Amino acid sequence: MPNTLEATIDISAPPEQVWAVVSDFKRVSEFSPHTVKMVPLGTPKAGTWTVNWNKDGKKYYPTTSRIVRYEPNQAFAFRMNENFTVWSYTLEPTATGTKLIQRRDVPNGVSLPVRKVIDAVLGGEQSFEADLVDGMQVTLGRIKAAVESRG
Template identity: 65%
Template structure:
């Protein structure tokens, strides 16, 4: 069964500065090692659909998602339609700036086809999730470096 995953980083910048970066979903490929493209279909808000392309090494696959939470300077989340996972960024003000939390939640598990594809093409759930968590930490580190410039 897939696990919920979480990574956190503290950024020396106000939440509105961090928000400008994480809410611009087109920029996701700059930060995520798995995301090749994330194209919102219209202005980003609750209900906006995106078309995405992801990779793991030489393997590339498309997905679609829908923004399910959009609270400026606080949180953005999107549900991947293909596997039912919910990816989110939550911003918490701190004394030194902002704590940014990235999560992958699987409230109802993932789709059968997604589990089979991960097993067949990506080495199984455990190594795939280990790589996802590593990628989440890399993503947060790149966001931090961008915002703190």
């Protein structure tokens, strides 16, 4: 059974500055080691669909998602249509800036066909999830660096 995955980082900047980076779809590939491109089909808001291009090592694969939460300076979440996982960023103000939380939730489990693909093509669920957590840490570190350098 897939697990809920979470990573957090403290950023020395207010939520508005963090949000400007996190919600910029054009910069996704700059931060994520797994997402090459994420293109919203319309203005980003709850209900907007996205088309995504992802990679795992040398393997590339397309996905689609739908934004399920879009609250400027607070939270952004999207549900993957292929496996029904929900990826989110939550911004919490702190005394020194912002705590940024990235999560992957699996509210209804992953379908058997998708799990078989993960086992056959992506090295199995445990390995795939470990890579995702590593990628989340890398993503948050890159976002922190960009925000704190005012980029």
